[in-house]
Amino acid sequence: MLIESGCYHCGEPLPRGADYRLLIDGREQRLCCPACLAVSECIVASGLGDYYLMREQHAERPGDSRDDFAQYDVPAVYQQFSHAIDGGWRSQLSIADMHCAACAWLIEARLGELPGVMAVHVNLQRGAVTIDWQLGQCQLSALFAAINQLGYCAQAWSAQGHWQQLNAQRRALLRRLGVAGVAMMQLLMVAIALYAGDFQGIDSDSRQLLRWYSLALATPVIFYSSQPFFKGAWRSIRGGRLGMDVPVSLALLAAYGASVRATLSGTGHVYFDTVSMFSFFLLLSRYVQGALQMRREAAMRPLLPMTARKCAADGSIEWLALPSLREGDELIVQPGEVVPADGQVVAGSSSVEDSVFSGEFMPRNIAVGDAVLAGCHNIDGSLRLRVSRASQQCRLSQIDKLLDSARGAKPATSELADRISGHFTALVLCCSVAAYAYWALQPGHSAFLTALAVLVVSCPCALSLATPSSYAAAVSALRRRGVLVANAAVLESLASISHVIFDKTGTLTEGRPQLLRVESQSGYSDRELLSLAAALESGSPHPIARAFTEDALRRAGYAIDARTVCRQEIKAGQGVSGDIDGRHYRIGRREFCAVNAARSRCSEEQMTVYLSEGEQLIGRFVLQDSLRCDAQASVAEFRRRGIRTLLLSGDVSAEVARLAADMGFDDYRASCSAGDKLQRIRQLQQGGAVVMMVGDGVNDAPVMAAADVSVAMAGASDLTNSCADVLLLNDQLSLLSTVFVVAAKMRRVLRQNIVWALLYNGCALPAAALGLVPPWLAAIGMSLSSLVVVINALRLDRQPLAVTPPVLLSAGEPRWQHG
Amino acid sequence: MASLYILLPIALLFFAAFCALFLWAVNHHQFDDLEREARRILYDDTDQTAIKQDIPDSGAN
Numbered sequence: 001m002l003i004e005s006g007c008y009h010c011g012e013p014l015p016r017g018a019d020y021r022l023l024i025d026g027r028e029q030r031l032c033c034p035a036c037l038a039v040s041e042c043i044v045a046s047g048l049g050d051y052y053l054m055r056e057q058h059a060e061r062p063g064d065s066r067d068d069f070a071q072y073d074v075p076a077v078y079q080q081f082s083h084a085i086d087g088g089w090r091s092q093l094s095i096a097d098m099h100c101a102a103c104a105w106l107i108e109a110r111l112g113e114l115p116g117v118m119a120v121h122v123n124l125q126r127g128a129v130t131i132d133w134q135l136g137q138c139q140l141s142a143l144f145a146a147i148n149q150l151g152y153c154a155q156a157w158s159a160q161g162h163w164q165q166l167n168a169q170r171r172a173l174l175r176r177l178g179v180a181g182v183a184m185m186q187l188l189m190v191a192i193a194l195y196a197g198d199f200q201g202i203d204s205d206s207r208q209l210l211r212w213y214s215l216a217l218a219t220p221v222i223f224y225s226s227q228p229f230f231k232g233a234w235r236s237i238r239g240g241r242l243g244m245d246v247p248v249s250l251a252l253l254a255a256y257g258a259s260v261r262a263t264l265s266g267t268g269h270v271y272f273d274t275v276s277m278f279s280f281f282l283l284l285s286r287y288v289q290g291a292l293q294m295r296r297e298a299a300m301r302p303l304l305p306m307t308a309r310k311c312a313a314d315g316s317i318e319w320l321a322l323p324s325l326r327e328g329d330e331l332i333v334q335p336g337e338v339v340p341a342d343g344q345v346v347a348g349s350s351s352v353e354d355s356v357f358s359g360e361f362m363p364r365n366i367a368v369g370d371a372v373l374a375g376c377h378n379i380d381g382s383l384r385l386r387v388s389r390a391s392q393q394c395r396l397s398q399i400d401k402l403l404d405s406a407r408g409a410k411p412a413t414s415e416l417a418d419r420i421s422g423h424f425t426a427l428v429l430c431c432s433v434a435a436y437a438y439w440a441l442q443p444g445h446s447a448f449l450t451a452l453a454v455l456v457v458s459c460p461c462a463l464s465l466a467t468p469s470s471y472a473a474a475v476s477a478l479r480r481r482g483v484l485v486a487n488a489a490v491l492e493s494l495a496s497i498s499h500v501i502f503d504k505t506g507t508l509t510e511g512r513p514q515l516l517r518v519e520s521q522s523g524y525s526d527r528e529l530l531s532l533a534a535a536l537e538s539g540s541p542h543p544i545a546r547a548f549t550e551d552a553l554r555r556a557g558y559a560i561d562a563r564t565v566c567r568q569e570i571k572a573g574q575g576v577s578g579d580i581d582g583r584h585y586r587i588g589r590r591e592f593c594a595v596n597a598a599r600s601r602c603s604e605e606q607m608t609v610y611l612s613e614g615e616q617l618i619g620r621f622v623l624q625d626s627l628r629c630d631a632q633a634s635v636a637e638f639r640r641r642g643i644r645t646l647l648l649s650g651d652v653s654a655e656v657a658r659l660a661a662d663m664g665f666d667d668y669r670a671s672c673s674a675g676d677k678l679q680r681i682r683q684l685q686q687g688g689a690v691v692m693m694v695g696d697g698v699n700d701a702p703v704m705a706a707a708d709v710s711v712a713m714a715g716a717s718d719l720t721n722s723c724a725d726v727l728l729l730n731d732q733l734s735l736l737s738t739v740f741v742v743a744a745k746m747r748r749v750l751r752q753n754i755v756w757a758l759l760y761n762g763c764a765l766p767a768a769a770l771g772l773v774p775p776w777l778a779a780i781g782m783s784l785s786s787l788v789v790v791i792n793a794l795r796l797d798r799q800p801l802a803v804t805p806p807v808l809l810s811a812g813e814p815r816w817q818h819g
Numbered sequence: 820m821a822s823l824y825i826l827l828p829i830a831l832l833f834f835a836a837f838c839a840l841f842l843w844a845v846n847h848h849q850f851d852d853l854e855r856e857a858r859r860i861l862y863d864d865t866d867q868t869a870i871k872q873d874i875p876d877s878g879a880n
Binding site: 174182 | 823824827830831834837838841842844845850851854
């Protein structure tokens with residue numbers, strides 16, 4: 001093994017101020033840069049951590065050349081930040097230093113040209129890019145190299161790495177901002193002296209001294225603080241496009257250049273104060289935007305701790321990095337800690353607060369046997385957990401993946417705004433030249449300052465921020481309340497919904513039917529019948545099957561024997577068939593069991609499941625499923641909004657009709673197959689209706705896909721296969737009205753933002769060209785215009801008032817800060 | 820006005836000193852979290868030895 005002095009991955013000396021840490025093999029290792037961090041995180045997470053023990057020399061630092069990215073071509077590595085899609089892989093990378101629409105465009109255009117790349121989506125707000133690529137046609141390392149050649153630093157996406165990258169960016173910006181701020185204060189004081197000197201007279205030596213002093217202060221502002229603008233401008237010019245940094249950089253360089261010349265020659269005017277103000281205010285606006293984004297990210301994903309205490313069989317405790325946790329490991333979670341993995345409590349009891357999932361801040365009590373999800377806060381007792389899912393598959397990361405792809409999507413309005421702002425920048429450049437030419441002919445007016453003001457005041461940042469910031473705020477506002485929007489575009493179409501279709505089982509009802517009684521039709525005992533039923537229903541995703549699990553039956557007061565079933569076949573909406581001990585059994589609907597038995601007389605809230613052996617009915621099970629408490633109110637809410645409500649159920653029981661009448665549905669249909677439901681939706685859509693479908697998201701996938709907006713109750717189901725646009729994470733139907741309210745608010749905010757941005761740019765440009773806007777006002781105006789848009793969008797995401805337990809203070813805080 | 824020839828370089832030194840101090844502070848995470856540090860005093864220090872005794876036994880319950 002190597003002696004670690006520098007970066008653990010590449011071995012280069014650690015730069016000052018670099019603080020990237022990762023837990024590898026139980027020890028915290030320091031790394032030199034985000035790129036190394038990302039690579040080693042992937043290596044460790046994919047279980048290839050032995051690489052570090054076996055290697056004889058340090059790895060290449062991930063840099064410009066293509067070979068250095070070869071690590072990303074290893075399937076186990078790229079699977080960490082990619083998932084398979086139709087015909088290839090979808091990978092998510094995070095990219096530092098993207099500022100404007102031009103950056104996004106450049107990356108999309110460059111990657112789009114590469115062979116094997118199917119689609120590229122850049123999300124500017126989050127600094128993320130999603131790439132769909134085909135295996136065999138293209139290699140991930142080539143994509144990384146292409147992004148690096150453009151001058152951006154790409155890394156494999158990981159929540160932790162992204163957070164650290166954001167933090168590093170914020171610190172860099174803060175450094176630049178601080179230097180610019182202090183220099184600005186000094187420069188303004190000197191500017192007052194010079195200005196007073198112009199009126200009252202000043203000897204040329206003093207004036208020259210003050211100018212040289214200003215030059216000394218303004219130089220770090222240009223060469224250090226303003227660098228992000230120059231870098232951004234240079235990138236966009238190289239990409240053949242006019243980014244928003246171009247006019248700003250021009251203004252800064254022109255003002256600085258003219259002032260230096262004036263200082264050297266001892267004539268003319270100096271504009272050092274203008275330079276520092278431009279730089280300071282623009283950096284300030286960027287810093288605030290960055291800080292707001294970080295705050296939102298922190299609130300949305302309470303980062304999991306990086307390590308967990310694993311409890312070995314002999315009672316000893318070992319610290320393990322999260323990616324190396326395996327199913328079945330036992331963990332200790334102390335009070336005040338965040339639960340690190342999905343698992344089941346095997347010892348201890350406590351109360352946990354799971355607002356990450358449900359939006360509910362009241363802690364709930366848990367005891368042995370209860371499931372706990374990663375990301376919950378353990379409040380007041382020690383727990384011993386058995387891990388039920390490895391950390392990459394935990395529910396929190398499933399949610400994150402859906403959320404990431406939702407926020408990666410680009411609404412049409414956003415693309416339009418980006419296109420407009422590209423043209424607008426060209427217009428601004430022309431205008432400033434025209435303004436200079438015009439005012440240069442007028443005596444007694446500084447044409448140069450007017451041209452500077454035009455360049456700075458009319459940056460169309462506000463316009464291109466308007467749409468993405470509103471969408472992102474709405475998505476996170478809903479997420480906070482326990483609603484996951486997997487497809488942000490539906491927020492727009494919610495306004496025009498005319499029909500809503502409800503499924504019954506699992507949607508209006510709790511989907512947890514319980515066995516009421518068993519009716520034997522032959523010589524079989526209840527115990528034998530239930531054993532057969534339990535075996536047949538095992539593995540069926542239908543909610544009814546849950547009534548036949550061993551736990552559910554025990555709770556209902558029945559015991560069963562374990563039977564093995566072979567040739568099990570699940571027929572959606574009908575039932576399950578299979579062979580047990582050489583005999584063929586069927587369980588499900590009456591027709592499915594092919595028996596002509598008279599229907600069991602059951603009361604209205606009950607349903608009956610039949611069991612047959614061959615063609616012979618051998619038993620009946622009567623089940624009961626209770627209605628969700630907020631179902632009635634939700635249906636009423638839709639009616640109040642003037643939306644027609646329909647109930648389409650696969651059940652045959654008379655319960656459907658009674659339920660529909662009771663709850664005030666406009667229409668209902670019982671015994672619908674998936675095909676019937678699909679047909680009904682198509683029929684409605686042909687009639688011009690915009691249909692929203694509310695279902696459980698598992699058994700009715702094709703129906704969900706056909707509806708304009710689909711909503712799924714995602715309480716306990718696996719989210720990876722979900723095809724719904726909107727997921728209600730805590731199964732509360734009443735959240736549907738929240739979705740409508742937030743979507744309506746979002747549309748209002750979006751309109752306000754776009755109107756404001758157009759109005760601002762429409763007024764500011766002529767005003768500046770007319771010489772009405774002094775440069776300092778231009779800098780403030782341009783910074784404020786984009787902040788107004790971002791802050792207006794954030795109104796959507798205001799914290800709901802809640803009593804927060806003290807443990808929440810540490811929510812979202814990355815552990816490495818204290819490391 | 821001759822004093823300016825001394826005072827302005829001194830001001831420049833102050834500027835340089837501030838920048839150095841500020842960069843040092845940012846690099847050492849002094850500005851990373853402005854909210855939590857004020858509340859840190861409210862928390863008890865976790866005693867690592869106490870944790871071991873506090874582990875629930877799988878046999879219990």
